[in-house]
Amino acid sequence: MPLTIKVPYTRYLAPDGQLQSSLPAWADDPDLLCRLYKQMRLTRLFDQKAIALQRTGRIGTYASTLGQEAIGVVIGELMHGDDVLVPYYRDTAAQLRRGVKMEEILLYWGGDERGCAFVDPAVAQDFPPCVPIATQALHACGVASAFKIRGEHRVAVTTCGDGATSKGDFLEALNVAGAWQLPVVFVVNNNQWAISVPRKLQCAAPTLAQKAAGAGIAGEQVDGNDVFAVYDRLQEALERARRGKGPTLLECMSYRLSDHTTADDASRYRGEDEVKQAWAEEPLKRLQNFLVEHRLWDEQREQDWLAEAQKRVQAAVEAYETSVPQQPGDALDYVYAQWPAAKADQRAMWLERVSRGNGEG
Amino acid sequence: MPLTIKVPYTRYLAPDGQLQSSLPAWADDPDLLCRLYKQMRLTRLFDQKAIALQRTGRIGTYASTLGQEAIGVVIGELMHGDDVLVPYYRDTAAQLRRGVKMEEILLYWGGDERGCAFVDPAVAQDFPPCVPIATQALHACGVASAFKIRGEHRVAVTTCGDGATSKGDFLEALNVAGAWQLPVVFVVNNNQWAISVPRKLQCAAPTLAQKAAGAGIAGEQVDGNDVFAVYDRLQEALERARRGKGPTLLECMSYRLSDHTTADDASRYRGEDEVKQAWAEEPLKRLQNFLVEHRLWDEQREQDWLAEAQKRVQAAVEAYETSVPQQPGDALDYVYAQWPAAKADQRAMWLERVSRGNGEG
Amino acid sequence: MGEKYSKVTLLEAVNLAMKRAMREDDNVIVLGEDVGANGGVFRATLGLREEFGFKRVLDTPLAETMIGGLSVGMAAQGLKPVAEIQFLGFIYAAMEHLVSHAARLRNRTRGRLSCPMVIRSPMGAGIRAPEHHGEAVEAMFAHIPGVRVVIPSSPARAYGLLLAAIDDPDPVIFLEPTRLYRMNPQPLEDHGQRLPLDTCFTLREGSDLTLISWGASVHESLQAAAQLEEHGVSVEVIDVACVSPIDMDTLEASVRKTGRCVIVHEAPRSCAVGAEIATSLYERLWLDLQAPIQRVTAPDIPPPLFRMEQHYLPQVADILQACDDALNYA
Amino acid sequence: MGEKYSKVTLLEAVNLAMKRAMREDDNVIVLGEDVGANGGVFRATLGLREEFGFKRVLDTPLAETMIGGLSVGMAAQGLKPVAEIQFLGFIYAAMEHLVSHAARLRNRTRGRLSCPMVIRSPMGAGIRAPEHHGEAVEAMFAHIPGVRVVIPSSPARAYGLLLAAIDDPDPVIFLEPTRLYRMNPQPLEDHGQRLPLDTCFTLREGSDLTLISWGASVHESLQAAAQLEEHGVSVEVIDVACVSPIDMDTLEASVRKTGRCVIVHEAPRSCAVGAEIATSLYERLWLDLQAPIQRVTAPDIPPPLFRMEQHYLPQVADILQACDDALNYA
Numbered sequence A, B: 001m002p003l004t005i006k007v008p009y010t011r012y013l014a015p016d017g018q019l020q021s022s023l024p025a026w027a028d029d030p031d032l033l034c035r036l037y038k039q040m041r042l043t044r045l046f047d048q049k050a051i052a053l054q055r056t057g058r059i060g061t062y063a064s065t066l067g068q069e070a071i072g073v074v075i076g077e078l079m080h081g082d083d084v085l086v087p088y089y090r091d092t093a094a095q096l097r098r099g100v101k102m103e104e105i106l107l108y109w110g111g112d113e114r115g116c117a118f119v120d121p122a123v124a125q126d127f128p129p130c131v132p133i134a135t136q137a138l139h140a141c142g143v144a145s146a147f148k149i150r151g152e153h154r155v156a157v158t159t160c161g162d163g164a165t166s167k168g169d170f171l172e173a174l175n176v177a178g179a180w181q182l183p184v185v186f187v188v189n190n191n192q193w194a195i196s197v198p199r200k201l202q203c204a205a206p207t208l209a210q211k212a213a214g215a216g217i218a219g220e221q222v223d224g225n226d227v228f229a230v231y232d233r234l235q236e237a238l239e240r241a242r243r244g245k246g247p248t249l250l251e252c253m254s255y256r257l258s259d260h261t262t263a264d265d266a267s268r269y270r271g272e273d274e275v276k277q278a279w280a281e282e283p284l285k286r287l288q289n290f291l292v293e294h295r296l297w298d299e300q301r302e303q304d305w306l307a308e309a310q311k312r313v314q315a316a317v318e319a320y321e322t323s324v325p326q327q328p329g330d331a332l333d334y335v336y337a338q339w340p341a342a343k344a345d346q347r348a349m350w351l352e353r354v355s356r357g358n359g360e361g
Numbered sequence C, D: 001m002g003e004k005y006s007k008v009t010l011l012e013a014v015n016l017a018m019k020r021a022m023r024e025d026d027n028v029i030v031l032g033e034d035v036g037a038n039g040g041v042f043r044a045t046l047g048l049r050e051e052f053g054f055k056r057v058l059d060t061p062l063a064e065t066m067i068g069g070l071s072v073g074m075a076a077q078g079l080k081p082v083a084e085i086q087f088l089g090f091i092y093a094a095m096e097h098l099v100s101h102a103a104r105l106r107n108r109t110r111g112r113l114s115c116p117m118v119i120r121s122p123m124g125a126g127i128r129a130p131e132h133h134g135e136a137v138e139a140m141f142a143h144i145p146g147v148r149v150v151i152p153s154s155p156a157r158a159y160g161l162l163l164a165a166i167d168d169p170d171p172v173i174f175l176e177p178t179r180l181y182r183m184n185p186q187p188l189e190d191h192g193q194r195l196p197l198d199t200c201f202t203l204r205e206g207s208d209l210t211l212i213s214w215g216a217s218v219h220e221s222l223q224a225a226a227q228l229e230e231h232g233v234s235v236e237v238i239d240v241a242c243v244s245p246i247d248m249d250t251l252e253a254s255v256r257k258t259g260r261c262v263i264v265h266e267a268p269r270s271c272a273v274g275a276e277i278a279t280s281l282y283e284r285l286w287l288d289l290q291a292p293i294q295r296v297t298a299p300d301i302p303p304p305l306f307r308m309e310q311h312y313l314p315q316v317a318d319i320l321q322a323c324d325d326a327l328n329y330a
């Protein structure tokens, strides 16, 4: 007597850029489509630059978002200004679209806490990238609880990878989101790998979206490399949450075209064929094909935008590289609202130590 | 586009003891049925005695299993000798049937570690009752992993309450059990309450069994007050696990007729009506009605068995109350295989402190 | 001026403090297992649901990781969550959120976000409770930069310190000794006055020896001091109360005066807070100490089931022995 | 006699020890995130999958609570799990299983069940890694009765101590300083000899001062000792290696001889293992110490992102300053 389950899956745009089914009404907006494409292109350019900076030792380890730009860009596009993003560490795409500055992202991966200070008021309440896997899902539930308690029509959006769906935090978060009907959307970036662990070793269920069933919340899959699918389903999930109709788990099927991070060598554990196949399905080219076919985009516009994007990235790199050094006291000054008087001796010790000139500053 | 799910539910015996559907072949065994009934009756008698002992200060806090005897007795009945039980703290029924001694259970709740020493070789590998909620589910997966690694045809059975299904440990356990196809059966004793938190505030899903879906394992519900249903479905789950066909989550619908523990007062948070209704569905009377109707049991046998059970319980209480005191050194001697030489001074300090005669021994 | 009560237990003081904080500030909310309809397994949250409703008194599903993580998210949004962990022995699952997030959110974001949350939890042994209901692991938290760890040992301190903890702009771990919950009720005025989170409390002045303690052991320390007094020994007793950060200045001044010191705590000896205090005192008072500092602690074993717990806990006799050793040190 | 290697890093020594243990005993199994096909993110488990197969080298789903809990269940069944936590900053989710189960299973069952498991994890800062990859929280574990905590600081000690940890009938938390993983390769013979889990290692003898350290800071301690030697100061350097239980006898003997002591560790100062060692030394050596014990530690702040980590870590200059203070104490 087996338990039976059926999980919806949405895709409009086939890997070759052809439509599989007719588009929803909202998609009849060339500006929107071009904006999404341009943002994806910009994100990829920045991402490549970050990897280059790591290779030359100008930032530390970096987690590339190559091949997963559609998910993050749509998240950033659809969220309202006063919604809150609670991202993981592979969310450059969503963060940039939300208003985090490129130089902040570089500062963060460059080992400088100011990278999470987020100067743009648009992202003043967004969380910084979260490294301890899946913990952010619970923070998002806390944020959503605050919205609900205060009666605000705001949504918390949180992201994570496929691997993260195995960790208790994620599962406890789905459960409380359901129990309390929280205005939160869980976006799983299923890029098929958790470092070297493939999706199928992570979980025996055919979809990750069906983890929603155990929490009694909505769950579905989309082709995460199809901006139309992501946009359509995320839009509905956000609206449902905003109207107090409960949380959603949205599993976005994608692929990590890069190594896990710059510290990883994916060729150790996965075959070339698989990666080659994934390149044929990546989101940028797919959307570009569609836009070109529908005469919404052309080579000239591509070149113009590339030049503009290049310029923005370059300016950010310069801003990053010329940022003034941190003050030694910064390392202590934000640990508590006020450094405790009881630890005054430690402050003195620290400043003395730094002035002794150990290491870099 | 909602996700859809269907969870099987099994019941043979209606609350009034009438059959709802014809019984499976294995049930055509009067000895088995009477054995189950007698064990349930014995368990309840012991349970009541334990509460009485608590009320008179002869043991500490105790977690009653009143109304949930069918689940534990069937677990104990069906497990093989070399299977391993990884119980929670409300598993008197299963433990007694497995071979844990009544006086051991009293020692445990009486504040004496020897209560988990389990002298009967039949339970030498069983785990002690687990207090930190849901953690035992992972231990069971570890035990099952050992079976699988060594190629043994043994099964780990672990139990927990409805509240426990919200905790990450439980959910992580389901996931790894599925990913590794472990020989483990998860029995959820859904007694509708987690102390004062009712089942529906615990989780928005209509069944807890459907948490299996997220892990890609088998999951189903049974009427946990119907021995036939529990027996039938648990038997199949155990066999499937033993044959290497994967784990099962079995949600047993029951009711906690008692307070949460002797330290609790359930009247603070739940209505009388609900409890009264639950008494009409409790497992012992239900089976008794069936047995009497089918002339497998009668008043005389009931009285004889009660007398015998009474005697056994009384003997256990005496064994408990006359057990020799622990040795002071016992508190240290099992912390490590050997008390570390580096902490020799602490041993001396401890023995001196005990000899100073603080408190009880 | 607040209501005056003639007999308030530590437990009731905790309850009064939460009520007051919730009345003063709508952002204060309470969450945890069984805190709502049941008023908490010890009744610390009694009446809160009735007065403040479902939105501010939240019964959570059974998951401590979640309680930790939710609180971080709420606090980042400007709420002031006061979360109950039912017993300290069940806090470990919340550890990752405490160490990696609550303690770091402000620092990580250069002050852009912060985490004004309180985790309350009953701590310590001595009430014949089951396994895992008697932990005293304050040392683990005291080692985490970015949180405060507060342990009241009287109704008045529970009241004033909890109010301060809820006010505090950073995360506070607030540990309530269960053994004291219903002991020694005292008069208390619900005046709303906060006590400082960064000072020790000198409970008794003396000149021959300083007894330093916190939590339930403060009571045995006071008893030991009273007995010594009868023998003409003048003992100063200090309740550390805030075990992180520790107000070493007060402790230093006392031991500088008395020259002798005994530290009493219920946690196992090794790497406990007692070692930090002792080391800091030695660092500050090398030339002024008349005898080595004595530690009276539990041995390095897990809290035993309750038949042995009276031995496990430091008793008056053990403290007197240590005071003797300190006083008679040649 | 085992194979002799002329240059072995600490990382390779860990790998050799696991291989040998797995060859010697079929019950030894390895589990963790990315330990299989990938050979671990640092390559500590390189080649194990190839040699011992899928059944003994298990890539787990991504869940540290689960890694802790599974290991307890396996160990209770007589396997000897060697579990990797990818970085110490991710161990917190496993805490409940370590404190409440691994450390207690033997005691709880009066020896009927036991828990011979090893948790290995890279620890410490200094490799310009991202957030949460630089924790040194050995003190939290050193406060747990029932586990051992071992931190090697050379390839030979990593090899011998890990073999001993795997043999040990009780749970061992084995922390490998990432900063040393690929530093100073040394000759090593794969002879299978265990090192004791309850003794310190005296790395350098001296008569004027004792430098006590563990983990990566041992290296700066040795450098400081060498520099002091040039100025005619004779420094004894001891690697504690097993920070729980601690071999105080060796430390005591050394400091009794030198009369002066500096403790160096990378963890934040408060309630760290350094405080326990200092307190125990004071207790034992009250009359023999010539100066207060100095602590060189990180400040009480979370490990900063990597631009500041060189300041955060105790440096040779900091140690020299502390030695100066100890030597010149009037």
Ligand SMILES: Cc1ncc(C[n+]2csc(CCOP(=O)(O)OP(=O)(O)O)c2C)c(N)n1
Binding pocket: A090, A131, A132, A133, A160, A161, A162, A163, A164, A165, A189, A191, A193, A194, A195, A256, A260, D033, D062, D064, D086, D090
């Ligand atoms: C609690 C925790 N455990 C382990 C790690 C180390 N780690 C970093 S990323 C990663 C894999 C994550 O995979 P997935 O969730 O699929 O996200 P992806 O990186 O593929 O986007 C691991 C194990 C971590 N950061 N946090």
Ligand SMILES: Cc1ncc(C[n+]2csc(CCOP(=O)(O)OP(=O)(O)O)c2C)c(N)n1
Binding pocket: B090, B131, B132, B133, B160, B161, B162, B163, B164, B165, B189, B191, B193, B194, B195, B256, B260, C033, C062, C064, C086, C090
């Ligand atoms: C980790 C943890 N948190 C909290 C508790 C306190 N506690 C003991 S039983 C219980 C409720 C358990 O409910 P459920 O899982 O439904 O089991 P039941 O007791 O109803 O059989 C709680 C919260 C605990 N033992 N462990």
Ligand SMILES: [Mg+2]
Binding pocket: A161, A162, A163, A189, A190, A191, A192, A193, A194, A195, A256
């Ligand atoms: Mg992934």
Ligand SMILES: [Mg+2]
Binding pocket: B161, B162, B163, B189, B190, B191, B192, B193, B194, B195, B256
């Ligand atoms: Mg229940």
